[in-house]
Amino acid sequence: MNKGELVSRVAARADITSKEAAALVSAFMESVKEALASGESVPIVGFGTFMVRQREERMGRNPRTREEVLIPACKIPAFKAGKTFKAGINS
Secondary structure, X not given: OOHHHXXXXXXXXXXXXXXXXXXXXXXXXXXXXXXXXXXXXEEEOXXXXXXXXXXXXXXXXXXXXXXXXXXXXXXXXXXXXXXXXXXXXXX
């Protein structure tokens, strides 16, 4: 499902226009992104938790030249599915 399909489903379920649903989906995504950028996690009960994980620096290899390169430490966004969300998928 892409963003357009998500907007269509939200509009249908909430009985709102596609324009309003697009604004809601965009606002949600921006809010999550801003919270993660400031170091916060975003727990949504019954769904899961969006969080930031720290990835340590490590040695990698350029597949073309086989030369070793240092991959710097970085922060990556992550999502941990909640118990109810997992149960809904596995049923």
